[in-house]
Amino acid sequence: MRQSYIMPGFRPTLGFTLFYLGLVVLIPLSTLVFTSLQLNWAQYLAIITHDRVMASFRVSFVTALLASCVASVFGFIIAWVLVRYPFPGKRVLDALIDLPFALPTAVAGIVLATLYQPSGIIGKLLMDSFGVQVAYKPLGIVVALIFISLPFVVRTVEPVLQEFDSSMEEAASSLGASRLQVFVSIIFPNIFPALLTGFALAFARGVGEYGSVIFIAGNLPYVSEIVPLMIITKLEQYDIPGATAIALTMLVISFFLLLVINLLQHWVRKRSGQL
């Protein structure tokens, strides 16, 4: 039996979706797979498990994780302020949030490196008062990634917060819940799935980011080399299969992590009765 849908146009739209995904996503990605198929399993493992490559994976994923955690906390606060309180200049502030989207990432990297270098305005302050060097250390990568990933969190949490039905809050208050209780057991669980999405987007962006990081990282082998730099370095040596092997591995890990986050999100929604 053919399944029929109430909405017309299922076949053409699905056809278009598959065609578009194929053209824009799957064909380029499959080229990656085919190029790395030039390697046999042992060669592939040797490239991936090389100490220096492993170190770069560690740097990339740890810094992206830290940065997206920080961006999630502060992105949430910013979204909260933008949605909940009216204040003069709010629209300007709102527009400012999107700037990291629009700014070429290389520009962001150069600006951040200038500010956070040991003799820069912020860098000198941090150096003198805490003895912390940011630029040209792994910490610099985290700073760049926070900058890049902030709008992802704000822009995913903001609409959900806006749609949030305040009658639930009012009901809770009238039943005697404290402000903290309202936040912890009413607001946060409802926002959490959106926050997870924002976190996932920020993380995915952070893992793949090259332009801004390269100017602030210092790029020292085993210390502050990110995976995209390893890929570029391999390409510079005309080692294309090696570069694609690393790229493919990164793709698989990222896909797996995003899948886990999506499942987690699904589970949270289900538990809190949103599905």
Added chain:
Amino acid sequence: MKVKTSITAGFFVIGLLVSGLALADRTLLNVSYDPTRELYQDFNKAFTTYWKDKTGETVTVQQSHGGAGKQARAVIDGLDADVLTLAITYDIDKIADKAKLLPKDWQSRLPNNSIPYTSTIVFLVRKDNPKGIKDWDDLVKEGVSVITPNPKTSGGARYNYLAAWAFAEKKYGGKDAAKEFIKKLYKNVPVLDSGARGATTTFLQRGIGDVLLAWENEAFLAIKELGEGQVEIIAPPSSILAETPVAVVDTVVNKHGTKDLAEAYLNYLYTPVGQKLAAKHYYRPSEPKYADAADLARFPKLELFTIKDKFGSWDAVQKEHFDDNGVFDQIYVP
């Protein structure tokens, strides 16, 4: 009727446009490495005037600059370069080898092994040289911070590395000693930029490091840009002769119909005008007799050795030092 007229008119306009394109002046794309920007800006002006006077044809020369390795890869991946003016013969070898865009014996087609000008590596230090850096072994001293790009991605950085290696091998005797020396040197490097210009920026604009290992012309340029007295050039007693080759890309010029133009362009580098411009932009001309004596006098005198004398060939260098698990990778293993 009206429709027909407008269609005819439309075709007429399109026809005009097409024939206009066909008659358009020829362009030449010169793919080069980072620090040659200023040289080729001047040289292109001189060449287009010369060509106009000689043939009446107006030509446009376009420039593309970037890290030498990146540029070579772009050409392999399909960037339509008519001529290459790169930092290292190895990169053009790779283009001949991987993409087969020009014959393997490309180096024998122009005078002086296709090297119209050379350069070398010198030190750029802060005003009054507070760390007292005079020679290569001052770079490994404790507390000296050295700025040099990553030799895996930068042509200039490869010369830096090899100059230091050759110095150590001669002074301390043997490869093991040289490796130890290189390891100590890179311990003093706080930032590895991917290209020569990036490293120059780190040193000059960010104020990081006590000494920058720089192309000679880049060092002169930095002083010119910043004004005297901020940084100064220190020439070590010995350094490496950076042989920066040029070549016509056969496949591309045949496709574009620019073979005569591309050959004339590169040959013009060897003429008195080209040589004079090279010297003016701080490159060491292959025919010093054509250059201004005042320009030549600016070059410090130092003992220069070639890759061929010290290392045999670029292929051998690449394999031993810069390929994966080569010496450069080994010195970073914790």
